Amino acid sequence: MIRFLAGRVAQAVLLLIVVSAGVFALAALAPGDYFAALRSDPRVDPAAIETLRTRYGLDRPVEVRYGVWLAGAVRGDFGVSLAYNMPVTELLAPRVGKSLALASAAWALGWVSALVLALGAALRPGGLIDKLTSWLVSTLLVLPELLLASVLVLVAARTGILRLGGFGLALLTLAPGVVPVLLRHARAALKEAAEATFVEAARARGIAGRRLWVMYIFPAAANPLISLFGMSFAGVLSASLVVEAVTGWPGIGPLFLDSIAGRDFYVVTVVTLLMAALLAAGNLAADAMLYALDPRLRTPQ
Amino acid sequence: MAAADLLLDVRDLRVEYANGSRAVRGVRFEIRAGEVVGLLGESGCGKTSVALAVAGLLPRGARRSGTVALSGYEGRRATVGFLFQEAGRTFHPFLSLGRQMREAARVGASGERVGRIAEEALEAVGLPAGEYAGAFPHQLSGGQLQRAQLAQVLVAEPAAIVADEPTAALDRAAEDQVLDLIEGTRGKAGVLLISHEPELLRRRAGRVMVMYGGKIVERGTAEQVFDAPRHPYTQALMACGKAGKTGGRVAEIPGQPPDPRGEQRGCSFAPRCAKRMAVCEEREPAAVDEANEVSCWAHGE
Numbered sequence: 001m002i003r004f005l006a007g008r009v010a011q012a013v014l015l016l017i018v019v020s021a022g023v024f025a026l027a028a029l030a031p032g033d034y035f036a037a038l039r040s041d042p043r044v045d046p047a048a049i050e051t052l053r054t055r056y057g058l059d060r061p062v063e064v065r066y067g068v069w070l071a072g073a074v075r076g077d078f079g080v081s082l083a084y085n086m087p088v089t090e091l092l093a094p095r096v097g098k099s100l101a102l103a104s105a106a107w108a109l110g111w112v113s114a115l116v117l118a119l120g121a122a123l124r125p126g127g128l129i130d131k132l133t134s135w136l137v138s139t140l141l142v143l144p145e146l147l148l149a150s151v152l153v154l155v156a157a158r159t160g161i162l163r164l165g166g167f168g169l170a171l172l173t174l175a176p177g178v179v180p181v182l183l184r185h186a187r188a189a190l191k192e193a194a195e196a197t198f199v200e201a202a203r204a205r206g207i208a209g210r211r212l213w214v215m216y217i218f219p220a221a222a223n224p225l226i227s228l229f230g231m232s233f234a235g236v237l238s239a240s241l242v243v244e245a246v247t248g249w250p251g252i253g254p255l256f257l258d259s260i261a262g263r264d265f266y267v268v269t270v271v272t273l274l275m276a277a278l279l280a281a282g283n284l285a286a287d288a289m290l291y292a293l294d295p296r297l298r299t300p301q
Numbered sequence: 302m303a304a305a306d307l308l309l310d311v312r313d314l315r316v317e318y319a320n321g322s323r324a325v326r327g328v329r330f331e332i333r334a335g336e337v338v339g340l341l342g343e344s345g346c347g348k349t350s351v352a353l354a355v356a357g358l359l360p361r362g363a364r365r366s367g368t369v370a371l372s373g374y375e376g377r378r379a380t381v382g383f384l385f386q387e388a389g390r391t392f393h394p395f396l397s398l399g400r401q402m403r404e405a406a407r408v409g410a411s412g413e414r415v416g417r418i419a420e421e422a423l424e425a426v427g428l429p430a431g432e433y434a435g436a437f438p439h440q441l442s443g444g445q446l447q448r449a450q451l452a453q454v455l456v457a458e459p460a461a462i463v464a465d466e467p468t469a470a471l472d473r474a475a476e477d478q479v480l481d482l483i484e485g486t487r488g489k490a491g492v493l494l495i496s497h498e499p500e501l502l503r504r505r506a507g508r509v510m511v512m513y514g515g516k517i518v519e520r521g522t523a524e525q526v527f528d529a530p531r532h533p534y535t536q537a538l539m540a541c542g543k544a545g546k547t548g549g550r551v552a553e554i555p556g557q558p559p560d561p562r563g564e565q566r567g568c569s570f571a572p573r574c575a576k577r578m579a580v581c582e583e584r585e586p587a588a589v590d591e592a593n594e595v596s597c598w599a600h601g602e
Contacts, residue, residue: 125361201391204358204383205453206408215404219395294395295437 001291001298008287012280019276020073021066023269028062034082034263056082069266079266083259088270092252096274099244099251102170103237109171110178110236111229118186122194122217133183140180145239149173149246165248174243178236185228186221193221219293226293230286234279306334308460308491309355309381310370316350319362322561324350326515327367329590332461332491334374337484339506339523340495341538345558347515348495352465355493356383374460375489378409382454382490384464384483388446391453392438398423398449399434406456422452425486427478444475448482455486463493468501480505499538503527510589511535514559514569517589518596531595533574568598 035049035058053059057068069079078088117136120129152173156162162169193199194217202216244253252271259267291297309332316325324347332338342348353359355369373379385391392401402419410418420430426448438446447467454462464483468476483492484505496502502509503523510520511532519532530536537554556573559565568574571581576599586596 197385197387197390198393200358201383201385201450201453202393202404204356205405206380206457207404211404211407215396216393220393295397296394296439299437299440 004291004297005284005288008284012277012284015280016273016276017070020070020269020273023272024062024066024069027263027265027268030263032263033058034265036263056080069269078270081259081264081267083262083264083267088266091255091267092270092274095250095252095255098249099237099240099253102167102174102244102249102251103233103240105167105171106174106178106240107233107236109175110182110232113179114182114186117183118190121187122190125191133187137180137184137187140176141184143176145173145177145243146246148176149243153247165250167249170240170243170247170249173247174236174240177239178232182228182232186225189221189224190217192224193217196220222293223290226286226289227283229289230282230284231279233282234275237278238275306374308332308334308372308374308377309493310372311351311355311367312370313367314351314354314369315366316347316354316359317364318360320562324515324561325354326565327588328512328515328517329588330510330517330520332493334460334489334491336508337492337494337506339502339509340493340512341497341499341502341509341526342512343497343558345561346512347561348512349465350515351512352383352463352493352495355461356381356463358383371460377458377460377488377490380457380459380461382457382459382462384447384450384454384462384467386466386469388450388467388470389438389441389443391450392446394438396437397434398428398436398438398441399430402434402449402452402456405453409457418456422456423449425455426452426482428452442475443471444478447471447475447479451479451482451486459490461491461493462487463495465495466497467494469496476501499527511538514565515561516569516596518570519594520589521594525594531600532570532597533576533599534570537573537575568596 033053034056035053038044038049039046050059057065060068072079076089080086081088081091084091117129117133121127121133124130152162152169153164156164156166156169162172199212199216199220202212207216240251241253241256243249244251245257248254252274255267256271258264259271311331312329314325314328315323317323326347328347328351330338340348340351350359354365357369359365371379371381392398396404399419402423403415406415406418406422420434423430423433428445428449433441433445433449438449441449462483467483468479471479480501494502494506506523508520509523509526510517511526511534512518513534519526519530519535521531526535527539530539534554541554554573559569559572565585567580567582567584568586571577574581578598580598586598587593589596
């Protein structure tokens with residue numbers, strides 16, 4: 001178990017280093033930098049811009065900048081925001097909490113409703129819940145998120161039921177995009193598990209009712225869902241970045257979009273890394289759960 | 302009129318699937334205590350549908366008509382034990398063999414008897430609990446899995462055992478071992494042994510029924526059927542040695558088996574029959590029943 005997990009942690013660390021290098025490389029390829037806008041302003045002295053570029057290290061080649069940044073990152077220094085002139089970690093800290101709160105709520109809501117509805121559908125195929133869920137999945141999947149966001153923002157502005165920039169509005173906008181994807185997978189996993197040969201065989205041996213569901217069907221359905229469980233949080237978080245920007249929730253979303261547009265390079269890097277770290281952590285947790293669940297992973301042939 | 306040792310009495314069994322396929326078109330047979338009855342036929346002839354219908358395992362949407370009467374006998378319960386072809390797929394991949402044996406034993410027992418029954422069944426098939434109870438399905442060989450599946454069937458003490466190609470996936474040594482074990486552990490239970498291999502049934506079955514196009518076309522003792530076949534289909538099968546080498550069609554008999562969805566006029570074998578007469582295409586020959594062992598116009602009036 002420990003060797004298995006240690007291997008996965010090493011993989012995750014390696015992944016993060018590759019991602020950070022990738023972000024640096026992409027940024028170097030993109031034209032312009034944070035000072036591009038200043039440069040086109042005739043009132044600003046080009047020499048002053050060069051001084052600023054030197055101060056922030058932007059005049060050095062990208063691989064040197066990456067080395068310096070990586071050395072700092074290991075010690076907890078992730079660079080400074082050029083736009084806000086403060087350390088990136090300090091800038092992000094309060095906003096990360098807000099984003100995590102929103103994404104966690106949508107993620108938890110999505111999983112709970114997906115599992116409850118999928119179970120209801122699986123227990124009675126062709127029943128009311130089964131029909132309702134398939135309608136819900138097909139409707140919500142084709143509903144453009146930005147359209148829903150615009151409608152909800154309009155409702156908030158006109159009626160005051162939802163507060164602009166409030167948690168409720170952001171959650172209501174984010175959740176409908178999360179639920180159908182999870183619901184569809186949960187439904188498919190339960191259906192497939194309930195139709196597995198070993199479930200049919202267990203039924204033929206007279207094993208039925210709660211024992212059959214709890215011992216045979218749920219663990220088999222959990223297998224594909226656990227991988228999704230691990231990946232889904234990072235997915236919800238990245239969806240929430242856009243939703244935050246649209247609905248005015250003060251998380252990292254609005255800041256991240258501004259940083260991309262303004263080439264506030266270290267902010268972009270750190271937010272991207274944060275997403276990658278959450279994805280890696282989710283996958284790591286999923287791997288550990290699968291390891292505990294599936295004996296084929298821990299015992300030899 | 303049913304004799305005391307009549308364990309399984311099947312009359313006018315018909316099976317129609319949701320897609321309109323009429324897989325079984327009126328089958329009648331009985332199995333008495335201690336008997337091994339063979340059911341021979343090509344894939345698609347309806348033999349698996351007979352097996353599933355007898356065991357009550359037809360999929361949702363399939364319609365069964367006719368009667369299947371089961372009786373207990375000398376301490377054996379009035380249930381059908383079903384042996385699936387692919388034993389590996391009948392076990393939950395996450396649960397140990399001992400755990401799954403106890404789950405099967407719990408259906409008919411409680412308390413400390415559960416563990417004892419499970420252990421005894423494993424011992425009976427040559428998988429001592431001390432060594433194998435902790436094993437997971439992926440750690441067992443194909444032959445061991447089929448023996449373990451037999452143990453799953455035995456704990457229910459069924460009066461009838463239906464074995465659908467139980468050794469088709471095994472090599473000859475494992476096949477003999479499994480069939481010997483069925484023979485040695487079944488007590489007075491009756492067995493319906495389904496196979497596409499005449500050789501296997503010749504060695505293992507007392508009586509044999511030959512199935513074609515959803516009907517039984519010939520029945521008799523194994524010697525009768527295999528040494529002096531009367532139905533032209535059985536004769537053709539014996540001439541080419543095997544009813545489909547890998548469960549497929551009998552290439553050596555010209556033509557195709559009848560479409561199970563089609564309406565049938567006259568004898569279903571007539572289009573492929575070398576001894577076809579005018580009447581064969583007009584009217585169905587008398588079905589196989591107590592008085593009649595061969596369903597064929599060419600055979601004795």
